[in-house]
Amino acid sequence: MLLTGAEIVIRCLQEEKVDYLFGYPGGSVLYIYDELFKQDKVRHVLVRHEQAAIHAADGYARSTDKVGVALVTSGPGATNAVTGIATAYCDSIPLVVISGQVPSAAIGQDAFQEVDTVGITRPCVKHNFLIRDVRDIASTIKKAFYLARTGRPGPVLVDIPKDITAQKCAFEYPQTVSMRSYNPVVKGHQGQIKKALQLLLEAKRPMIYAGGGVVLGDASEKLTALVRKLGFPCTNTLMGLGGYPATDRQFVGMLGMHGNYEANMGMHYCDVLLAVGARFDDRVIGSPAHFASEPRKIIHIDIDPSSISKRVKVDVPIVGDVGEVLGEMLAMLDSVPERTDQDSLAVWWKQIDEWRRRDCLKFNQGEELIKPQYVVQKLWEVTGGDAFVTSDVGQHQMWAAQYYKFDKPRRWINSGGLGTMGFGLPAAMGVQLAHPRSQVACVTGEASIQMNIQELATCKQFRLPIKVVMLNNRYLGMVRQWQEIFHGNRYSESYMDSLPDFSRLAEAYGHVGIRVDKPGDVEGALREAFSRKSDLVFLDFQVDQTENVYPMVQGGKGLTDMILSAEDL
């Protein structure tokens, strides 16, 4: 039997067991939408802007171990999707994005809604394809899913001209993929793992630094087992939060630009560093030259060889899947009698505890103004530390990362690499669809939320009981903070004037809106919101406008040059 290209697209998605497809129709994808209409296995979620379709698919992927899938039309549909695709690319999130294209014969003719989608997205996808023959659809979509989820994951785009979705051919979904040019390494090199373990056992001041690779590689149990067995301190990057339980004593907190004092100091002064699925980026280690000023041996496990020795010279590189390598390491550790010198380790812990006593995340919640940190702390308490938390980008993102203690992986969903404002709400939609009975909070700011606020309509249509926790300080808070510190208090264009009444706006969309002005009302409002199991509740917390995120390492400075509070300025 012959199937049309559009039928084949949908059959492929069914074969891949796609339950949700996030998208927005348009001229070039009409045949595909027609086929969607005729079936009920793949459920389509109609967003209000294509950027949100990609973020929702992204949130879905981050909170599960599945590939997120989105469908957009040609031209503006594809260009609107680009921010979402780049967001996923920077954080290595597996997505398959299908975009419509103008008919084959019109390509290159400057047709209506034509853009070179494959060209525009090339630098921000793991790979992309332009299909030129209906017979290639099935094998290409198979490849797209395979590429998205294997190796270092990432978004893969498949661009399909409209005429091809109408042509017919026989359908057979390939069972396997083999590509001579693509063979990601899975197992780590035994000799290197042995060398790494030797170094760890000889360490006097060890540190384990784990990033998003641990979460994406579903390796957090193995990481936790290894850290506990070794008795070493462990820090997580922004992307790695939840990869190691935050309430555990061996966890020294997030590191980096807004990292904990003890984490940054430990990272800088350790003698052996085990980096797992992390990439020493500028927001993590600050200046590479300053970081290199202290001698230490570095072991780096990563699935992507190009992440190794990119910014920091590594002594023992191990290319492989972090879960596989950590598993090997654990097995090897069990088979050798040696253990790290406990006396040195005790001295090191004493030092770390001394740093810890600086209590770098302390804040004073007074009677009058709500401190943003207090809201996040209460959110953690009210949700029993067990919610999925998405965030947008800025101060609220850092406070969420600092004060919500994630004990499980895939609970903390944020745009770490690209730093995309407008990510939080659509991402929360994907998370809530993937986990319909779980608590999902979107911690946001009054600036970020407005970048995709139209999605409140999608939330209504699909009955998504997300809790929007907005820390409203009437400023682009992080911009204001930098202007205060580096630009002589000249708050150029960072004040958010003419704000809507958010609780009434939420009500206009058919949701529940609550405005909170007093510290004493914070906990009650949160409890009220989370008790409404089937409603989206939009909480507008009017917070202290002058609050800054501390600790802070200024861009380009060394990890140990930390501003701990306003008094340090």
Next chain:
Amino acid sequence: MKIQNDTHMRHVISLVLENEAGALSRVSGLFSARGYNIESLTVAPTEDASLSRMTIVTSGSDDIVEQITKQLNKLVEVVKVVDLSESAHVERELMLVKVRATGKEREEMKRMADIFRGRIIDVTDTTYVIELTGTQAKLDSFVGAIDAGLILETVRSGICGVGRGDRVLKV
């Protein structure tokens, strides 16, 4: 200083990649996006028409060249990458030079072409087109050796390179 020399180190990177639309722009896009140098780039299909062979001449410190080869390897369509300059290899470039060839310079130009083992492949009353093959340095010295005022056009292919002896880059 060593670092100074390193930054100017010339490398010849050879790669085998799928002969597909867009593969070339993935490679060139990678170089421009990450700020790597391309001195020359040549590409053409191999005896297996599904594969292309590309030779890229670039320069950079050891760290940068290591990143370049890693990033190239990461491209899904790239099958193999080798830094030819890490060991013995040969490289050749083709140049076509159109020169003014009149009066006494006509004979001189013929002599120069002979000295450099070039061939004259097009002749008019007033011009020659000289074909010359060799290393970049040889082509450079030919251009330097003839009167610059007589050069009407030069066209260079960029180099092709291959490892010496048993070293084979094949899929």
